[in-house]
Amino acid sequence: MQYSEKVLEHFMHPHNVGKMEAPDATATEGSPACGDQVTVYLKIDKDKLVIDDVTFLSYGCASNIATGSIITDLAKGKTLEEAKKITWRDAMEALDGLPPVKVHCSVLAADTLQSAISNYEIANGLKEIPNFSKDTILEEMKKIIYPKVGEDIVSLKMVKYIGFSDGEVLIDLNIPSFDQWRDNIAEEIREHLEKYPDVKNIQINM
Amino acid sequence: MKQGSIYMDNCITSKPDPQVLAAMQEYFTEKYWYPGSFVSTGEEINTAINRFKEVVASSLNASPDEIHFSSGGTMANNIAIKGLAYAYGQPGGHIICSVVDYPDLLTNAAYLEKMGFDVTYLSADSEGFINLDELKAAIRPQTFLFMTTIVNHVIGTIQPLAEIRQILDDSGHKIYFHADAGQAYGKMHLDLDKLGIDTMAISAHKIHGPQGIGALYQRKGTKLGQLIHGVRRVDNLQTGGLNIALIAGFAKAVELSFADITATEAQLRELSNYLIDKMEATIPHVELNGPRGDRRAPHNVNISIDYIEGEAITMMLDMHGITVATGSACASQGLQANYVLMAIGKNHVQSHGSMKFTLSRYNTRAEIDTVVSKLAEITAELRKRSPLYNAIAEKEQ
Numbered sequence: 001m002q003y004s005e006k007v008l009e010h011f012m013h014p015h016n017v018g019k020m021e022a023p024d025a026t027a028t029e030g031s032p033a034c035g036d037q038v039t040v041y042l043k044i045d046k047d048k049l050v051i052d053d054v055t056f057l058s059y060g061c062a063s064n065i066a067t068g069s070i071i072t073d074l075a076k077g078k079t080l081e082e083a084k085k086i087t088w089r090d091a092m093e094a095l096d097g098l099p100p101v102k103v104h105c106s107v108l109a110a111d112t113l114q115s116a117i118s119n120y121e122i123a124n125g126l127k128e129i130p131n132f133s134k135d136t137i138l139e140e141m142k143k144i145i146y147p148k149v150g151e152d153i154v155s156l157k158m159v160k161y162i163g164f165s166d167g168e169v170l171i172d173l174n175i176p177s178f179d180q181w182r183d184n185i186a187e188e189i190r191e192h193l194e195k196y197p198d199v200k201n202i203q204i205n206m
Numbered sequence: 207m208k209q210g211s212i213y214m215d216n217c218i219t220s221k222p223d224p225q226v227l228a229a230m231q232e233y234f235t236e237k238y239w240y241p242g243s244f245v246s247t248g249e250e251i252n253t254a255i256n257r258f259k260e261v262v263a264s265s266l267n268a269s270p271d272e273i274h275f276s277s278g279g280t281m282a283n284n285i286a287i288k289g290l291a292y293a294y295g296q297p298g299g300h301i302i303c304s305v306v307d308y309p310d311l312l313t314n315a316a317y318l319e320k321m322g323f324d325v326t327y328l329s330a331d332s333e334g335f336i337n338l339d340e341l342k343a344a345i346r347p348q349t350f351l352f353m354t355t356i357v358n359h360v361i362g363t364i365q366p367l368a369e370i371r372q373i374l375d376d377s378g379h380k381i382y383f384h385a386d387a388g389q390a391y392g393k394m395h396l397d398l399d400k401l402g403i404d405t406m407a408i409s410a411h412k413i414h415g416p417q418g419i420g421a422l423y424q425r426k427g428t429k430l431g432q433l434i435h436g437v438r439r440v441d442n443l444q445t446g447g448l449n450i451a452l453i454a455g456f457a458k459a460v461e462l463s464f465a466d467i468t469a470t471e472a473q474l475r476e477l478s479n480y481l482i483d484k485m486e487a488t489i490p491h492v493e494l495n496g497p498r499g500d501r502r503a504p505h506n507v508n509i510s511i512d513y514i515e516g517e518a519i520t521m522m523l524d525m526h527g528i529t530v531a532t533g534s535a536c537a538s539q540g541l542q543a544n545y546v547l548m549a550i551g552k553n554h555v556q557s558h559g560s561m562k563f564t565l566s567r568y569n570t571r572a573e574i575d576t577v578v579s580k581l582a583e584i585t586a587e588l589r590k591r592s593p594l595y596n597a598i599a600e601k602e603q
């Protein structure tokens with residue numbers, strides 16, 4: 001398994017790294033338990049709604065640091081509307097690709113950027129706190145990468161059923177019992193859903 | 207700097223000694239024959255193999271006919287574990303090993319479980335020692351096999367072999383004792399006559415021998431069911447061909463490693479203590495995993511560097527020509543935290559930030575100085591980027 005030159009460059013000399021004093025918005029995603037955590041800080045021009053400055057911190061591997069670096073490069077100077085369209089695929093492309101087992105790092109970086117933007121919009125009355133629903137779960141499932149091939153589990157049709165009622169999440173997955181990534185995917189699903197206060201319990205059937 | 211110019215991952219594989227390469231040479235060129243009877247070529251190889259067996263046997267205080275060459279440590283473990291199960295495992299038979307064992311033992315245990323045997327996995331304490339009270343309690347009349355990893359492959363814990371044998375003997379019936387000595391052999395004295403181990407696997411390339419060859423010790427009187435069926439060329443357990451040159455190289459590596467094993471052990475221990483002391487003195491927020499002192503293998507140092515992740519550290523060290531290993535999930539096959547560290551009660555951050563240095567007789571104090579100074583720089587750089595460390599640094603201020 002090898003990283004592209006671009007990834008190594010951004011890993012060794014990351015752009016926009018460091019804590020920002022008095023940011024206009026911030027978000028932290030991931031968890032130390034899963035081995036990666038990213039924080040994104042935003043400085044926003046309130047009149048033009050442009051990202052004047054963006055920095056990040058990363059606890060994680062080389063690709064985690066590199067994706068944090070590239071996502072901040074992509075977001076810098078963009079309007080919020082433009083930045084909201086930045087996806088993990090854009091980050092991955094800008095890095096000349098990632099090994100399949102590392103694609104989840106680009107998802108985490110993009111996710112953290114989007115959370116920071118969303119936090120800004122909510123805090124400044126630009127949008128309402130979205131209601132938690134089955135759609136929220138589906139959107140979160142689209143952020144979970146099957147490390148064997150580097151695609152999300154929804155595109156791969158591995159999610160057979162999503163249920164949600166009274167705080168109980170039920171997810172049926174299509175994944176063979178001998179698959180070496182089973183535990184990893186279950187962990188990722190829990191990590192993505194446990195952060196929502198509406199979620200009380202998560203049941204994953206494989 | 208040149209790739210791998212400072213190599214501290216000797217538990218995976220080690221640099222062949224030049225004398226090992228020289229010893230193999232003639233078996234690749236003029237003496238390329240197989241063992242045989244009534245022909246001088248075959249007889250010469252017979253004699254050579256017997257001599258090589260003597261070398262390995264004497265390093266373990268065993269007799270030559272208790273030594274079988276195999277194509278590596280994993281093969282030896284398979285021949286022994288499955289062989290013991292075939293020979294002594296009755297329906298409902300019971301096996302004991304532990305959650306911190308080497309994958310060779312754990313995957314064989316899982317296979318035998320599938321085949322209908324019952325397996326008890328003992329827990330380990332915070333230093334990686336298996337729980338002996340659990341062992342006593344787990345033994346039942348159907349228990350026929352106990353297996354252990356003499357030196358833990360992750361944290362260097364040396365299991366208390368004599369106490370284990372005593373507990374097995376106190377059960378009042380014969381329990382076979384299989385050991386993986388991949389990390390122990392060539393690093394310390396192992397007197398198999400005294401230890402009461404029945405089968406044991408060793409490997410050549412971890413003691414500066416060639417890759418692809420190992421050996422199985424089979425105590426006299428211990429039966430092994432046949433795992434590998436085929437024509438008998440070199441060994442009756444691993445049938446089929448075995449590379450004679452590799453066996454010659456293995457024997458030379460054993461000779462060199464055991465020429466003065468006490469001195470080698472002392473040299474390795476001195477180096478690893480120097481590495482531990484230096485890291486603890488230079489880098490804040492680090493913690494040694496596994497025991498200290500002589501209950502730890504002399505060549506193993508495993509340390510958790512808090513708030514940063516091991517794959518990033520490993521890659522940065524690699525860019526300086528330094529090869530080490532990490533227990534980070536990011537660098538593992540299944541993206542899971544290291545199972546040994548988790549089993550001894552470490553948290554995810556400690557596991558992801560764990561670095562394993564395994565030394566050899568070729569390593570020097572000067573190399574350790576370089577490694578620690580680079581590691582200190584890398585740690586400071588990665589901590590600057592880490593949200594976990596920034597949060598801690600703020601609190602400390």
